Structure formats: structure tokens, C-alpha cells
Amino acid sequence: MKTNEQRHLLILTCTVCPQVNSNLVRSDREQRLKDYITSLANVQKLSRGIEIDFLVAENSNSVEFIHSGLKKIGVNLDNFTFFSCEQDSLSAISGISAGEHGILREVAASFPLINYDVIWKLTGRLSIENLDKLVSKSTGDFRANRFFSQDHTIDSRFFGMTTNVFKEFALNPPKYSEIPQGKEEFHSGDVFRAIEFYLGFYALRLESKGLSVRGLPGIPLYRGISASTGKSLDGLQTRIKVKVLNRFRRFFIKGLLGVGP
Numbered sequence: 001m002k003t004n005e006q007r008h009l010l011i012l013t014c015t016v017c018p019q020v021n022s023n024l025v026r027s028d029r030e031q032r033l034k035d036y037i038t039s040l041a042n043v044q045k046l047s048r049g050i051e052i053d054f055l056v057a058e059n060s061n062s063v064e065f066i067h068s069g070l071k072k073i074g075v076n077l078d079n080f081t082f083f084s085c086e087q088d089s090l091s092a093i094s095g096i097s098a099g100e101h102g103i104l105r106e107v108a109a110s111f112p113l114i115n116y117d118v119i120w121k122l123t124g125r126l127s128i129e130n131l132d133k134l135v136s137k138s139t140g141d142f143r144a145n146r147f148f149s150q151d152h153t154i155d156s157r158f159f160g161m162t163t164n165v166f167k168e169f170a171l172n173p174p175k176y177s178e179i180p181q182g183k184e185e186f187h188s189g190d191v192f193r194a195i196e197f198y199l200g201f202y203a204l205r206l207e208s209k210g211l212s213v214r215g216l217p218g219i220p221l222y223r224g225i226s227a228s229t230g231k232s233l234d235g236l237q238t239r240i241k242v243k244v245l246n247r248f249r250r251f252f253i254k255g256l257l258g259v260g261p
Helices: 029-046 063-072 096-110 131-136 163-171 195-208 236-247 249-256
Strands: 008-014 053-058 080-084 118-123 158-162
Touching: 008 029, 008 096, 029 053, 029 063, 029 131, 053 063, 053 096, 063 080, 080 096, 096 163, 096 195, 118 163, 158 163
Parallel strands: 008 053, 008 118, 053 080
Antiparallel strands: 118 158
């Protein structure tokens, strides 16, 4: 399928039965399953203006429950593929970023990504109201937004890469650890606390090799519940702020004259 002459695939990462409880408020299996079904149905609805395929990748032996739940509520699954990954054994040892990167690694190793030009990843419990614009107007070898509260991290909830770049990223995960690394560990090998930090590091590597890293054409207007806090991501105040910022985004960027905030 083509959007702006490019074929897009959106990988939706899912873990119905998480293998960790720390830093995770929303851990109940039935609750999370409902979250996935609701969000994936919304993703399908919000993508009607673009041509894109979906790959639902799940790593707790529950992908069939997501499939049957979506089918039960009448979601058109013509452009959906469901992919069952190995049972997650990484998150309990190295943190949830290791488990999520493990999903992407399995997909890159087993799924025919060559059929697509751009591979996107979205956390499966979330949907994005402005998904059509973000996908259709994006450019670059790596397409993502940075978190400016932590200057060297990238929003891992939603990002895209050209296929070859994505495969190199997904097939070569770094070492993850949620244990803080002291300064004495600086020269003992790279260890990343979360995928947000590794994405920032990976973006710098790409740019140093002459590849392009581009911000998304807008801030994603997320819908859903944060698993770590249990709070809604699409409250009225947040929605108003994001819509205002997106409306004037191009003027802010021009005004910065190439200097990030």
C-alpha cells in the first residue's frame, strides 16, 4: 500500500500479561486486553485517510485474544496481521525496554519487511488522533520527536524508520538495565536505562553517517491510558495544548533559526 508513494507498515507492540510489576500501575490482564482492543480499533478508524498496513506483535501468548476481541466488535481486519512473539523473558531481567526491543527484533527477523518503505512502531495500548497527518507528511531515514525535558531522549511510543534503518536498529538491540550506572561504568560498555535513551544515541549515529533524522510534522495527539501512571493521556487540557502547539509549530521552528529549545 502507498502513502505519498511510500509503502507503510505500523507495528503495534503488545504485552497483555506483563512479566514485571515495578513501575507499572496498569498490570491487570483483563484491563490491559480491553485497552489493546480499544486502542487498536481506534488506530484502524483514525488511519482511514491513509494507506497503511498493521502488524500486531504480542509477547505473552495472548495475540489470539486481541484478534478475537477486535473481530467481536466488528473491526475490519483486512489490513491487519497478527504475530505471536516468544514469551517475554527479558523485561524481568533488563526492564520493559528490553522486552519491547525483543518484539521488534523478532519482527525484523521473521516478517517480510522488504515489502515496505517505512516501518513505524506504536505502543499498542495507544492510538493517535492525528496519525494520518504524521504518517503522510513525514520524511527522513528516522522520523521521531525528542523529549526536551530530557534533551537526549526520543519519544519511543511512536516513531518511524526507513526499512533498512529499522532492520539494523531492531536486529541489534543494545544492553538494557534499569539499574543506574555510575560514572565508573562509563568505559565498560554502553548500557541504556530505557529505549528512549538508545533511540537518542542511535539518532546521533545515523546523523554521523550522513543519514537524515527528522522530527515528526506534528506532536502526536495520543489517546489512551499510561501504564506506568494509570492516568489518561488525552485529557482536555493536554488536547488543547497539543492542538495549539501543532497549529503554530512551523512558526516556532522557523523562529528558532536551527537552534533547538
